[in-house]
Structures are given as structure tokens and as C-alpha cells.
Amino acid sequence: MTGPGAVPLGQRINFWIEDGLGAIVRSPVGSRLRRWGVTGKALVASVPYLWLMLFFLIPFVIVLKISFSDSVIAMPPYQPLFSWAAEKVLEIKINLGNYAFLIEDNLYWKAYLNSIFVAGVSTLLCLLIGYPMAYAIARANPATRNVLLLLVILPFWTSFLLRVYAWIGILKNNGLINNTLMALGVIDQPIQMLQTDFAVYVGIVYSYLPFMILPLYANLEKMDLTLLEAAADLGCRPWQAFVKITLPLSMPGVIAGCLLVFIPAVGEFVIPALLGDPGMLMIGKVLWTEFFNNRDWPVASAVAIALLLFLVIPIMFFQRAQDAESGGVHR
Amino acid sequence: MATSPRDPQLKFEPWNDPDAQPYVRIDRVTKKFGDFIAVDDVSLGIYKKEIFCLLGASGCGKTTLLRILAGFERPTAGRIYIDGVDMTDIPPYERPVNMMFQSYALFPHMTVEQNVAFGLKQDRVPKAELAKRVGDMLDLVKLGQFAKRKPHQLSGGQRQRVALARALVKKPKLLLLDEPLAALDKKLREHTQFELINIQETLGVTFIVVTHDQEEAMTLSSRIGVMNHGEIVQVGTPTEIYEYPNSRFVAEFIGSVNMFEGRLAEDEPSYVRIEANDLDQPIYVDHGVSSAPGATVWAAIRPEKMHMSREKPAGDDNWTLATVRDIAYMGDLSIYLLRLASGKVVRITQPNVYRHADERITWDEQVYLHWDASSPVVVLK
Numbered sequence: 043m044t045g046p047g048a049v050p051l052g053q054r055i056n057f058w059i060e061d062g063l064g065a066i067v068r069s070p071v072g073s074r075l076r077r078w079g080v081t082g083k084a085l086v087a088s089v090p091y092l093w094l095m096l097f098f099l100i101p102f103v104i105v106l107k108i109s110f111s112d113s114v115i116a117m118p119p120y121q122p123l124f125s126w127a128a129e130k131v132l133e134i135k136i137n138l139g140n141y142a143f144l145i146e147d148n149l150y151w152k153a154y155l156n157s158i159f160v161a162g163v164s165t166l167l168c169l170l171i172g173y174p175m176a177y178a179i180a181r182a183n184p185a186t187r188n189v190l191l192l193l194v195i196l197p198f199w200t201s202f203l204l205r206v207y208a209w210i211g212i213l214k215n216n217g218l219i220n221n222t223l224m225a226l227g228v229i230d231q232p233i234q235m236l237q238t239d240f241a242v243y244v245g246i247v248y249s250y251l252p253f254m255i256l257p258l259y260a261n262l263e264k265m266d267l268t269l270l271e272a273a274a275d276l277g278c279r280p281w282q283a284f285v286k287i288t289l290p291l292s293m294p295g296v297i298a299g300c301l302l303v304f305i306p307a308v309g310e311f312v313i314p315a316l317l318g319d320p321g322m323l324m325i326g327k328v329l330w331t332e333f334f335n336n337r338d339w340p341v342a343s344a345v346a347i348a349l350l351l352f353l354v355i356p357i358m359f360f361q362r363a364q365d366a367e368s369g370g371v372h373r
Numbered sequence: 374m375a376t377s378p379r380d381p382q383l384k385f386e387p388w389n390d391p392d393a394q395p396y397v398r399i400d401r402v403t404k405k406f407g408d409f410i411a412v413d414d415v416s417l418g419i420y421k422k423e424i425f426c427l428l429g430a431s432g433c434g435k436t437t438l439l440r441i442l443a444g445f446e447r448p449t450a451g452r453i454y455i456d457g458v459d460m461t462d463i464p465p466y467e468r469p470v471n472m473m474f475q476s477y478a479l480f481p482h483m484t485v486e487q488n489v490a491f492g493l494k495q496d497r498v499p500k501a502e503l504a505k506r507v508g509d510m511l512d513l514v515k516l517g518q519f520a521k522r523k524p525h526q527l528s529g530g531q532r533q534r535v536a537l538a539r540a541l542v543k544k545p546k547l548l549l550l551d552e553p554l555a556a557l558d559k560k561l562r563e564h565t566q567f568e569l570i571n572i573q574e575t576l577g578v579t580f581i582v583v584t585h586d587q588e589e590a591m592t593l594s595s596r597i598g599v600m601n602h603g604e605i606v607q608v609g610t611p612t613e614i615y616e617y618p619n620s621r622f623v624a625e626f627i628g629s630v631n632m633f634e635g636r637l638a639e640d641e642p643s644y645v646r647i648e649a650n651d652l653d654q655p656i657y658v659d660h661g662v663s664s665a666p667g668a669t670v671w672a673a674i675r676p677e678k679m680h681m682s683r684e685k686p687a688g689d690d691n692w693t694l695a696t697v698r699d700i701a702y703m704g705d706l707s708i709y710l711l712r713l714a715s716g717k718v719v720r721i722t723q724p725n726v727y728r729h730a731d732e733r734i735t736w737d738e739q740v741y742l743h744w745d746a747s748s749p750v751v752v753l754k
Contacts, residue, residue: 271445272478274465276543277495286491290482 102350109343110136120339140344150328150345154352157325160239160314161307164246165254168303169296171247172254176295177288179255180262191259194252206245206316213241213317241317246307253306254299261295262288294364301360305353325349387420388596394457396421396579397442397547402451404437404603411437412448413603424573424580426590429600430626435583438600439549442581443472456546466495471545475552477536479524485511485535486520492543510542513572530561537569541576550582554589566592587627591615599623615675620754624673631679631719633672633749640666645751646690647672651715657690659746664753671752678748679721681709681740692743695719697736709734711742 075081111120112135127133144150179190197205212218213235220232235241265288273283311326318324325345332342387393395418404412412434419425427435440446442453444465453460460468471492479488489510493503511517514534524532533556540548553569554562570593573580584590590597591611598608599622607614607623618624621632633656635649640662647656647670656672664670686692695711698718706724713719719742734740 266476266478268474268476268478269480271443271465272472272474272480272539273491274445275443275470275472276492276539277466279466282495287480 105343105346108339109140109347110138111340112137112139113338113340118339119337137340140340141348143341144344144348149323150325150348153323153325153328154348156323157308157310158352160242160246160324161304161310164243164250164307165300165304167243167247168251168254169300172251172258172299173292173296175251176255176258176262179259180265187263194255194259197252202249203312206249206313209241209245209248209317210236213244236317237319239318239322242314242322245313245317246310249313250303250307253302257298257302258292258295261292261298265291297360297363301357305357308353309349385422385595387423388418393420395419396423396456397581398454399438399442400452400454402438402441402448402453404434404441404446405449410603412441414451415603415605416451417598417605417608419579419581421579422573422577423595424570424582424593426582426584426594426597427600428584428587428590428597428626431585433600434603435585435600436551439472439551439581439583442547443470443549444468469546470549471540471543471547472549473536473540473551473553475555477524477532477556479532479535479539481524484521484523485516485527488524488535489538489542492539496543506542510538513541513575514538529556529558530565533557533565537572541572541578544576545578547579547581550580552584552586553582555584555586562589569593591627599626601626616750618673618750618752620752621671621673624750624752629676629720630673631676631721633674635670635672637662637664637666637668637670640664644746647749647751651713651717652693653714654692655690656749657746658749658751662751662753668753672749673752674744674749676708676720676722677724679719679742679744681711681721681723681734681742683734683738683740685741686743691746692741695740695742697734697738697740700736711740713742 107123108120111123113119114121121135123134123136125133125135175194179187179194182190210217214220215232215234215236217236219235220229223229224232269287269291270280270283273287274280278286309326309329310324311330314322314324314327315330329342329345329349332338332345336342397417397419399415399417399419402412402415403410415434415438427438429435437446441448444460444463448461451461455469460470480491483491486507490503490507493506498506508517511520514537516531516534516538519527519531524535527535533553537553554565557565566589580593582590582593584593594611596608596610597614598605599614600606601622607619609617614623614627618627624630625632633647633649633651635647635652635656637645638648638655639646642661644660645658645662647658649656649672658672662670681695693713695713697709698712699710701708701710702725704725706722709721709723711719711721721742
């Protein structure tokens with residue numbers, strides 16, 4: 043392998059400088075892969091695709107398959123979709139009954155609507171609480187800003203489940219709040235907070251608030267503050283400048299934060315199960331009951347697929363908003 | 374000069390008129406940030422329809438002074454008056470002042486039209502009038518066809534004009550411009566300078582421009598205020614600042630200059646003679662200087678006012694021997710760097726008037742450097 047300008051570096055390794063191309067180290071394996079159209083760039087890009095295929099697409103297809111089958115008392119508790127009816131005859135049975143059942147039984151509709159309602163209210167509350175917090179962090183001086191951000195992220199260092207359990211201790215009848223109020227003589231009887239909708243909202247808002255604050259912070263922090271000076275210069279009082287400049291410019295952050303809260307909150311199961319009224323209809327709980335209590339995997343799968351469709355719509359909306367954004371504002 | 378009307382009989386020099394009242398009065402303004410004094414006891418009077426340039430290196434306090442005028446900073450001491458009204462405690466959104474920001478600060482979520490209309494909407498200008506004023510202003514800055522574009526769809530020069538239109542459409546009593554041309558490339562900058570002057574003459578608005586670019590200040594302004602360390606060191610017309618600098622700082626900051634330190638040998642009312650440390654012969658200046666004999670003074674001579682010759686000049690003053698060290702040919706002129714016997718390097722410029730010049734002075738040649746008695750400026754500090 044001695045060409046012009048070759049520097050032999052031993053018996054096995056050859057290192058040479060190609061004319062006008064700078065230093066390129068080549069291995070026989072690399073060049074063989076390249077012949078097959080595999081480059082380092084493609085290799086790196088394929089990793090997340092592989093991940094998504096293994097842990098999202100394949101499970102999704104399995105769930106989709108189960109949702110079209112019939113429930114049986116067996117192991118596994120559903121009938122196979124494909125079977126050999128006779129020699130050389132493949133029988134494919136697609137059972138749409140599970141989906142029909144979801145539409146017929148208004149329990150599911152109510153559960154979906156209630157989940158969306160609870161998630162929507164929680165998202166709104168997160169926005170109302172999170173926006174001022176994100177704004178304050180973004181406008182704080184840099185040293186304080188890092189401390190405040192750390193405080194927002196700090197709860198993630200404890201298990202989510204533990205934190206929800208902690209709320210039981212705070213909200214229950216002989217819990218922190220009731221005991222304090224009783225000791226102060228504000229109330230005679232404990233206020234029923236646990237196992238109410240209130241507790242569910244507290245739990246969801248508390249758990250998902252960081253997902254609202256962080257994208258909003260990222261957006262507000264990069265805002266050019268001379269825009270506010272320009273607005274003031276053109277006659278805006280500070281609150282008018284906020285409404286006309288800061289708020290519209292922070293919309294991508296608002297949308298991102300709302301979706302990050304809304305989407306997981308719709309399917310939330312743990313918080314209503316631990317803090318909420320047992321009779322509260324949430325689709326996550328319904329899903330759990332179908333799977334583990336009723337052992338009706340096909341219906342449970344249909345519930346899951348329908349839920350996914352419900353959630354894909356806001357994601358598509360978000361994608362379109364983002365596309366419009368990147369086409370509209372370059373920073 | 375920028376704002377002088379084309380009729381030479383009507384000179385625009387309100388600062389020389391004892392009856393004229395300044396339109397903008399900065400009265401002993403000081404601004405401190407902690408221990409740092411950004412603006413140090415500045416007093417200035419700026420007249421109606423002037424283009425006044427605040428010129429200085431970065432960190433000299435010129436932008437802070439501009440921000441005080443806009444209302445973004447409160448002065449630590451002193452007052453600001455605009456058209457006779459004390460503005461010191463008035464917030465920016467109530468001042469009859471608009472600013473063009475260095476970064477332009479265009480609202481990215483609004484079209485050109487909406488950006489320009491923003492200030493008028495804020496003032497609740499009726500719809501018909503608003504549309505007319507926005508349209509007229511966009512025509513004035515030649516952006517009529519770009520009205521529906523967003524700022525990111527415009528070039529740098531177009532954005533600059535949107536920023537100007539947005540600030541001017543409110544008909545402010547005073548327009549503040551923070552490095553208005555800094556973000557433009559050289560060709561566009563020269564073109565825009567003249568456009569800016571035309572617009573200012575059309576509308577008759579008083580401009581205060583902050584710049585670090587002395588060329589920009591020279592072409593734009595009716596008067597220049599040179600700032601250094603938070604203080605105004607000299608105020609004057611571009612010619613005054615260039616030809617009659619009052620200190621070494623101003624002489625060296627504006628254009629290039631050859632500075633000769635020396636001792637005042639003869640001090641008469643009609644002339645002075647300076648024994649310069651670096652020169653073979655004394656410097657003779659044909660006007661008096663208010664200083665005592667023996668004092669240390671500096672004579673500043675501009676590169677274009679020094680000449681080279683192979684023949685020894687007549688007389689015993691205002692010449693010295695020098696060797697050509699370097700020549701930079703710039704096309705329209707050539708810059709010569711000459712070394713004196715003392716080792717000091719002197720810079721002179723010569724216009725290239727003739728295309729063929731076989732007799733041109735060249736490298737390593739020893740020449741006589743000379744200048745007129747009216748050329749040196751004597752400064753005492």
C-alpha cells in the first residue's frame with residue numbers, strides 16, 4: 043500500500059495522506075462497509091430508529107394484533123389472528139367487536155371524556171402556575187437562575203411513586219394539612235381531601251409542573267429583551283408589552299409545555315388510583331381493570347389503541363404548529 | 374455639512390446664534406452603575422433639526438447617555454429637558470422620543486406593516502390615518518412592496534429601514550439612533566448614510582446618533598460630541614473636530630495624526646516655535662497659544678498636511694529628514710511610513726494625481742519631510 047506520500051507505520055497499519063484531502067485513516071472493514079452503502083452517519087442515525095422499532099413499533103403491532111382478536115380463557119387469553127383452517131388455507135379472523143364494544147358501552151366514552159377533561163384542566167392549571175414560574179426563572183440573574191432550575195428538576199431525583207405517596211400523607215384526614223388546621227383551631231372536623239378530584243388535580247399538577255416549566259423557560263430565556271425596550275419605546279406599558287410581545291413569542295413554549303403535560307395526563311393511572319375517588323372514571327384505570335382484573339386483553343388492547351389515536355391528534359397538531367413556527371420565525 | 378440647507382446663504386448653525394434655545398438639554402447628567410461611572414457630569418445642548426453624533430470608543434458612556442434620553446436608564450444625578458419639558462422622571466412609553474436599536478429589535482412575529490403600525494396603534498391613531506401614515510412611511514423608506522413580509526424575510530439593509538420607519542412614524546420630537554449603520558456592509562453603509570440624511574431633512578426631526586465609527590460621524594452629523602470615559606471631551610462641527618482638536622485624545626481618535634511632543638521655545642501672540650524631541654528643526658506655528666514658555670506641548674499634524682521632497686526646503690523651520698520604510702498603495706492615495714532619526718515613525722498620505730510617476734519616491738530613500746506653518750495644531754493636554 044505504498045503510494046505517493048505514503049508513510050508506513052508498521053506492518054499492519056498504513057497511514058497515508060491523500061492528495062488534497064487531508065489525513066484520512068482507512069481500515070479494510072470501513073471501506074467494505076462503505077461499498078455496501080453503510081456510512082458512519084447512517085450507522086449513528088439508525089440507532090434511534092432501531093430503538094423505536096424494537097420498543098415502540100413492535101409492541102404497538104402486537105397490541106394492535108391483540109385488539110382484533112377474541113378473548114378466550116387460555117394462555118395467552120386471546121385467540122390467534124392467523125390459523126390454518128385446512129391444508130394450504132390460511133384463515134385470518136379479524137374481530138372488530140372489541141372496537142364496537144368501546145362505542146356501544148358508554149363507560150368507555152365517559153372514561154375517555156373524563157380523562158381528557160381532567161387532563162385539560164390540569165394542563166391549564168400547570169400553565170397558569172408554570173408560566174409565572176418559568177418567567178421568573180428566565181428573568182432572574184444567572185446565578186439565581188441555576189439554583190431555581192435545579193429546584194425545578196430536584197423532585198425527579200426521587201421516585202415518582204414515592205412522591206405521589208407523600209401526597210397521601212399530606213392530604214389524608216389525619217395528615218399534615220388537616221392536623222395543622224385542627225391544631226390551629228381553624229377547623230373542627232378534618233376536610234376530606236384524599237380520594238377526591240381535588241387530590242387528583244393536586245397530584246397531576248404537582249407531578250407534571252416541571253414539564254410545563256422547562257420548555258417555557260427555554261423559550262422565555264432566549265427571548266431578546268431589547269424587543270421589550272422597543273415596545274416600551276413605542277408606547278407600551280410593561281403589561282402591554284407582555285401581552286403584545288412576550289406572550290405571542292412564547293407560544294411555541296406554551297404549546298410544547300401543554301402537550302408534554304396533557305398527553306401523559308390523559309393516560310395517567312397511578313395518580314387517580316392512589317389519590318382519587320375509586321369511582322372516578324379515568325381511561326388509564328379502565329385499561330388497568332380490563333387487563334388485570336377482567337383479563338380481557340383484546341378489549342384492553344382496543345382501549346389502548348383508541349387512546350393512542352386520541353393522543354396522536356394533538357401531537358400532529360403540535361408538529362404542524364412547529365413546522366409553521368420554523369417557517370415563520372428564524373432566530 | 375449634513376443639515377445645512379443647499380442655499381449657502383442660509384447656514385444652519387444655531388449653536389452660534391446666542392438667541393437660539395437648545396431643543397434637547399442635558400443638564401449635568403451623571404450615571405453610575407455601582408462604583409463605575411458610565412456618564413460623568415455631562416451637559417449638552419442640542420438644537421432642533423440637528424443630527425448630533427455622540428462619538429467614542431466602546432465603553433465610553435455614549436450608549437448609556439442615549440438610553441438615559443430614551444428613558445431606559447434613570448440618571449443618578451442631573452436632568453433631561455426636551456422642548457423645555459423635564460423628561461427625567463417620565464417613563465419611556467410616555468416620552469416623545471423614539472429609538473432605533475442597534476439590533477433593530479423588530480418584532481419577529483409581526484409583518485413589516487404591523488411593525489411600523491405598532492407605535493401608532495399604541496397611540497390609538499384612527500384606522501384611516503394609521504393606514505395612510507404607515508403607507509407614506511413605508512414609501513419614504515422604499516419598502517412599500519415588502520409590507521406583508523416578516524422581518525426574517527428581509528435583508529439587513531431592509532430591516533434597518535423598517536427599524537427607521539417604525540421609529541419615525543410616530544413623529545417623535547427626538548430620534549435616537551444606536552449605531553444605525555454598524556450592521557451593514559461598507560457599500561450599503563455609504564448609500565444609507567445619505568439616505569438617512571435625506572430622510573432627516575424631509576421630516577425635520579432632531580437626530581441623536583451614537584457611533585464608534587468616526588467616518589460615519591463625519592458624514593452624518595451637524596455636530597459631533599466626542600466622549601471618553603463618560604465625559605464629553607469636545608463638541609464641534611466635523612471640520613472643527615478634525616482641524617481644531619482640543620486635546621491629544623480627540624486628535625488621535627478622529628482620523629490619523631502625527632503627534633510631536635516638544636517644549637514651547639518661543640511664545641509670541643502671533644506665532645510659537647516648538648522644539649520637538651523627534652525633529653531636526655523646530656516647529657513654527659503661525660498663531661499664538663495660551664501657554665507659558667518652556668511648557669510641554671504637543672503639535673499634531675495630519676498625514677495629508679505633510680509633504681516629502683528630495684530638495685531641502687527653504688528656511689530653518691518645519692522640516693526634518695526621514696527615510697521611507699513602507700509604502701501602501703491604495704489607488705486614490707498612497708500611505709508612506711517614514712522613519713525619523715529618533716526612530717519615530719511618521720505617516721503621510723499623498724494623492725495619486727498622475728497615472729505615470731517614474732519620479733515617485735520609493736523605499737529606503739532619504740527625503741525631506743516638511744509642512745506649512747498653518748498645519749500643526751498645538752494641544753496642551
